[in-house]
Amino acid sequence: MLQEIRAGNQDGWQKLVDRFQGRLLAFARRQLPQTADADDVVQEAFLGFLQTLAKFRESSSLETWLFQILRRRVADFFRRRGGRGDVILCGELSAYSLSCDRPGAESKDHSASWHVRREEDRQDDYLALTTALLGEVEKLKRDERFEDLQVIDLLLFAQRRNRDVAELLDLSEKAVALKKHRFIEKLRDALPKSDRDAADSTADDLLTSLWADFRPSCPKRTTLGKFQLGTLATNWDEYVAFHIETLGCQFCSASLDDLAELASTVQAGESAPLRDRIMQSTVGFFRPD
Ligand SMILES: [Zn+2]
Numbered sequence: 420m421l422q423e424i425r426a427g428n429q430d431g432w433q434k435l436v437d438r439f440q441g442r443l444l445a446f447a448r449r450q451l452p453q454t455a456d457a458d459d460v461v462q463e464a465f466l467g468f469l470q471t472l473a474k475f476r477e478s479s480s481l482e483t484w485l486f487q488i489l490r491r492r493v494a495d496f497f498r499r500r501g502g503r504g505d506v507i508l509c510g511e512l513s514a515y516s517l518s519c520d521r522p523g524a525e526s527k528d529h530s531a532s533w534h535v536r537r538e539e540d541r542q543d544d545y546l547a548l549t550t551a552l553l554g555e556v557e558k559l560k561r562d563e564r565f566e567d568l569q570v571i572d573l574l575l576f577a578q579r580r581n582r583d584v585a586e587l588l589d590l591s592e593k594a595v596a597l598k599k600h601r602f603i604e605k606l607r608d609a610l611p612k613s614d615r616d617a618a619d620s621t622a623d624d625l626l627t628s629l630w631a632d633f634r635p636s637c638p639k640r641t642t643l644g645k646f647q648l649g650t651l652a653t654n655w656d657e658y659v660a661f662h663i664e665t666l667g668c669q670f671c672s673a674s675l676d677d678l679a680e681l682a683s684t685v686q687a688g689e690s691a692p693l694r695d696r697i698m699q700s701t702v703g704f705f706r707p708d
Contacts, residue, residue, distance in 0.1 A: 429705040446673035464489040465697045509577040510667040551609035556635035565658045570598045576630045
């Protein structure tokens with residue numbers, strides 16, 4: 420699909436839009452109460468995808484990359500409305516999500532330099548750390564060490580405090596701290612030299628940011644489909660239930676919304692209007708000069 424798009428083949432582009440539009444729209448609708456706004460940011464995200472196609476590293480999945488772009492577009496939307504640009508990734512979307520000026524209690528207010536460091540151009544600086552992080556989480560999943568994964572999910576992704584995590588998972592605070600310490604130690608060598616000796620909170624911020632960008636613990640879409648059908652093995656079924664209900668992952672909740680909608684609206688053509696808009700707004704990328 421990517422090769423077709425890079426070669427300027429519009430059919431390849433249409434296939435990509437068709438494949439990802441539903442889950443992106445479901446995510447945007449969870450963040451933005453007005454359907455028209457959600458359509459707009461999804462359209463902007465697809466446009467942004469084509470504009471940054473040259474920067475796409477195939478080390479991350481297309482879905483991951485598209486969600487990163489969409490998150491930035493949603494944040495821009497909130498900022499244009501005078502808000503702080505916080506996009507809620509974990510936890511229940513409550514009344515806060517209906518207001519553009521969300522209180523910042525759920526997310527840390529990073530410094531300006533932090534935002535500069537996070538520019539996608541600089542992601543290469545953290546390639547070693549990203550690879551190590553994805554590898555460690557993959558090991559936890561493979562060995563079905565779901566309790567460890569839940570602790571890390573809640574601490575790094577949801578930014579919950581040790582005490583809350585202990586309470587939620589019925590563990591001691593000491594056990595939570597130990598699991599976290601072990602996990603971070605495995606990654607320390609992969610931290611860029613400038614961050615290696617920094618305070619733990621710097622490493623935490625870095626890992627939280629990478630977690631939000633690369634979502635290492637998010638189950639695959641096929642796994643989410645099986646979860647919906649109730650055909651997962653018990654261990655996995657329990658983990659996915661935690662991921663959706665306790666962690667409140669908004670990406671996976673959006674994918675589930677989309678899967679449910681796909682299952683219920685078999686009639687083709689329902690999503691055609693937005694698809695047509697996206698195709699029209701991006702036609703310039705495929706027209707020969
Ligand atoms: Zn997820």
